[in-house]
Amino acid sequence: MTALAARSATRSSGGKAGGAASSPSPPEETRALRSQARRTKARLLDAGMSVLRERGYHAARVDDVVRVADVSHGTFYLYFSNKEDLFRSLATRCAEEMTELIGSLGPVPPGPDGRAELERWVGGFVACYREYGVVIRAWMEDQVSSRELARLGARTFTEVNATLVERLRESATVPEAEIDLAAAALIAMIERFTYFVTSRDLAIDDAQAVRTLAVLIHRGFFGA
Amino acid sequence: MTALAARSATRSSGGKAGGAASSPSPPEETRALRSQARRTKARLLDAGMSVLRERGYHAARVDDVVRVADVSHGTFYLYFSNKEDLFRSLATRCAEEMTELIGSLGPVPPGPDGRAELERWVGGFVACYREYGVVIRAWMEDQVSSRELARLGARTFTEVNATLVERLRESATVPEAEIDLAAAALIAMIERFTYFVTSRDLAIDDAQAVRTLAVLIHRGFFGA
């Protein structure tokens, strides 16, 4: 389990439990059980990400998830109505973080400021991709069979695209007629390059990759 | 089934047939059988590609393949030792065509000649991707379980990378230190962008996409 996954699991159960301590009404007992349930669900979510990462969307089995989470099959279905449901939860998490992250890209001037902004932004993307890459790829390749999941992916993709088109337009490097395709190409390059970096054993560290990618984008798309 | 698939299927079993032709006077019947066998195998290979394209690597079932090829399950195992074996054959075809295609990229000067060369080359890639995209993606995402298949993918990828590094070095736009990463980013962009174009319902035709992609590459990587 990666540090990121562990963090999110802890976070997801920590908040409520802490808050509950100060409110007087819920009985001691109930709170303890509730918190146990929350921990179990978090374990399942984290296990889900882990299995997804290791085996991919199609090959992921409920069996793997429960083994990693160290709970019984029955317990799984206590928290999720089926495999798809677990994936939906993970995808929702992913969509939220992605949308927020991508939207955070500010104007990208041709000078060093632009490069810095890109670097910051690409860095965030790489971190996010380390966590949610599988989900993103499942979306990108339309591997999901569920309508709802597919729609979530399409919506996220559309939002990302819109943000990039806006920035490209500001920088006026790409002719208006090509802007849409350029944005698509930009997403393509970032997603796939990050995939190489995070999954293959390229002998480079994240920082180096982020820097290079920022430079390439700056030069190719923002007229550095 | 596309012309490409039919052609390559025939070719791939052609070697054997050619050998048989030179041996003196095989009985009428044997020759008939051999040619029937060749046709059956070709049908299975083409059916394999077709199913792979429609359902993806993981969801492709032997049952689909034999239904499309219109042969029985038993026949399938006459020609391939298992499902993996069929995929191996297809992947080998793919690797051959890809390596040849990618290697055909000549020097890319910053002027219109360079752009023309890129356009020709990208066009070839898009055509090839229409045929073998599924295989390429299976490689790219390490979806294949078999060692041998994965190795074939890695080798192909490496060769492609080497070609691009060579061209980038010639053009001297990218600093030597970044050349490897730039080549990877280039592959990333081309592969994914082509995937978008061939699979999503972007309202653009191939020609337009090819032109734009060539322009973007030219500008971003070859200092146009």
Next chain:
Amino acid sequence: MTALAARSATRSSGGKAGGAASSPSPPEETRALRSQARRTKARLLDAGMSVLRERGYHAARVDDVVRVADVSHGTFYLYFSNKEDLFRSLATRCAEEMTELIGSLGPVPPGPDGRAELERWVGGFVACYREYGVVIRAWMEDQVSSRELARLGARTFTEVNATLVERLRESATVPEAEIDLAAAALIAMIERFTYFVTSRDLAIDDAQAVRTLAVLIHRGFFGA
């Protein structure tokens, strides 16, 4: 929940409560607990009937029962050793009411008095069937897996049969040799007809159905 169910549930646990009331001064707390326990058990019994009616004997799940009763799974097993045990309780209730009801059939002369008696009696049966139909059908069709439950059903059936044989003999319409079978046929007709009336959406009200059934029985079995 119908009035009948509520009433019988309360009554069935009444015995215990009565005993407790006569013992001298149980501590306040204990009394409170006992009465709460009684209420909980009654809730479970009523929920059991309700679920049985809605889903049938085989499809009834403990989960449904506890949801309807609004208690936890754990609580269920405080009051019943297993699912079968709950059904046993319900069946016992049913057997008691049925035996009493059927036994209440007085002589059935061929004239209007006989018809009135039949009508009263059939009316009681229909009301009882609305409440306990599922249990009766479970018996009738040997759907119960437990020996004990099956025996209870057989015993009830036998008693009912005996009563009818007695009345048929008095009326002397059916030859002695056929009396047993006639009684069986009578039970058959009443049970199934009532089932139609209570479960299908026949466009008739209870009163009409009761009257017609009484007439048919009177004519066919008691020489009206």
Next chain:
Amino acid sequence: MTALAARSATRSSGGKAGGAASSPSPPEETRALRSQARRTKARLLDAGMSVLRERGYHAARVDDVVRVADVSHGTFYLYFSNKEDLFRSLATRCAEEMTELIGSLGPVPPGPDGRAELERWVGGFVACYREYGVVIRAWMEDQVSSRELARLGARTFTEVNATLVERLRESATVPEAEIDLAAAALIAMIERFTYFVTSRDLAIDDAQAVRTLAVLIHRGFFGA
């Protein structure tokens, strides 16, 4: 396996195989396999009836069926898409036989001819019920979850009812206003009484039961 079940299995595959022998076109081999498949399917159908009879509709497991038919789980799904599908086949068989049988009831005059006709008809019903009782009960009690199955049951029931109403009207024993309910009561009595006879261990043979039932119907519904 009962004699009846065995008979139907043999019959269902016998016809075609016999006919095929005289036609020249289908290769020897193919015919052998086809006939094996037919035998296997017949085995599954018969096993289905047998299991249905022994365990009832809800408790019947695919596992039981394949054990009785002595085939693997996989084979079951080769012939039926699921449990429901098997039941659908059986129910269709049943509906066909029942409709034909019930429709065969001719006019029932009050004299000995009427009794003879009733006896013949009831005898047919009892035989049919021995074979298909479970299906009929599943219909009667709305145990089936599938829309299609339920509709088939309702349709069959309606046809049966119509036939009886016609005969009752001819005999003019029952006032027109009560005819529908009388027909329902008649079905009720016949079905349930036959159920008693065929399933309980009443110490009477079929012939005796049929005779008595015919007499009771004749007297009660046709003014004998």
Next chain:
DNA sequence: GATGAATGAGATTTCATTCAT
């Protein structure tokens, strides 16, 4: 060379029951 019937391991899902709190 080809067929297609049969297999069985393995995947998902349900639900009665137990047990720590």
Next chain:
DNA sequence: TATGAATGAAATCTCATTCAT
């Protein structure tokens, strides 16, 4: 007395592969 989280056996269904013909 009550809770509800957890369990695991059992049921349904899929699919790659084998084998008799």
